[in-house]
Amino acid sequence: MPRLHVNIDHVATVRQARKERNPDPVAAAVICELAGANGITVHLREDRRHIQDRDVRILRQTVKTFLNLEIALTDEMVAIALELMPDAVCVVPENRLELTTEGGLDAAAAAERLAQVLPRLHDAGVTSSVFVDPLPEPIEACAKAGAHYVELHTGGYADARGAARESQLQRLETAARYAHELGLRVNAGHGLDYDNVQPVAALPYVEELNIGHAIVARAVLVGLDAAVREMQDRILGAGQGEG
Ligand code: PXP
Numbered sequence: 001m002p003r004l005h006v007n008i009d010h011v012a013t014v015r016q017a018r019k020e021r022n023p024d025p026v027a028a029a030v031i032c033e034l035a036g037a038n039g040i041t042v043h044l045r046e047d048r049r050h051i052q053d054r055d056v057r058i059l060r061q062t063v064k065t066f067l068n069l070e071i072a073l074t075d076e077m078v079a080i081a082l083e084l085m086p087d088a089v090c091v092v093p094e095n096r097l098e099l100t101t102e103g104g105l106d107a108a109a110a111a112e113r114l115a116q117v118l119p120r121l122h123d124a125g126v127t128s129s130v131f132v133d134p135l136p137e138p139i140e141a142c143a144k145a146g147a148h149y150v151e152l153h154t155g156g157y158a159d160a161r162g163a164a165r166e167s168q169l170q171r172l173e174t175a176a177r178y179a180h181e182l183g184l185r186v187n188a189g190h191g192l193d194y195d196n197v198q199p200v201a202a203l204p205y206v207e208e209l210n211i212g213h214a215i216v217a218r219a220v221l222v223g224l225d226a227a228v229r230e231m232q233d234r235i236l237g238a239g240q241g242e243g
Contacts, residue, residue, distance in 0.1 A: 007212025158191025
């Protein structure tokens with residue numbers, strides 16, 4: 001079964017809503033690891049809308065399982081990756097106006113740049129991955145550029161319903177088999193949740209699932225009961241010698 005890597009970007013999204021210290025993604029990463037996550041994933045976006053440089057720096061020191069850093073193919077991000085040395089880098093496309101990573105990287109168009117950047121990561125001992133749509137062209141381009149992994153974009157599968165979902169799953173399976181044939185290793189992620197994860201977890205060759213929003217969204221709901229009770233207890237304890 002694939003390993004679970006928890007993407008904690010949206011813990012930072014809540015923090016950045018107030019630009020305060022809490023909730024700290026570093027604390028979230030510790031809890032994820034204690035709960036059995038096999039790795040932690042963060043996306044340091046060019047606009048720093050959620051994860052900050054400080055988060056990645058501290059996570060590099062504190063994550064004990066596996067740290068996967070998602071970056072755009074810019075000079076700034078490549079330099080940060082080479083300085084901080086996460087266990088793996090996943091190259092993703094980035095568009096300032098998007099709410100989340102919308103599609104896979106056009107790896108054929110980025111082939112020259114990938115062929116320059118990936119060897120630098122490999123020489124430094126960083127595993128590479130490229131986030132791609134489940135299509136032959138970007139997978140072939142990643143193989144040519146020497147990537148270790150492709151991460152198959154599961155958003156099309158997650159958004160589809162009924163028969164369309166079945167055909168999207170088939171598309172992911174075909175892509176996973178093709179990537180494996182070309183010598184690439186395979187991860188998957190985006191839009192996976194508690195209801196749709198199992199068929200993807202059962203796909204051949206998929207080694208790691210990156211899941212973020214669904215887990216953070218569920219944590220807010222399952223944690224809300226305890227958070228409200230704790231605040232009520234503090235309020236009710238006021239004037240009774242507490243605090
Ligand atoms: N994989 C990649 C490459 C991503 O960019 C994201 C979103 O940041 C994810 C996985 C996780 O997607 P989600 O938050 O929908 O689980």
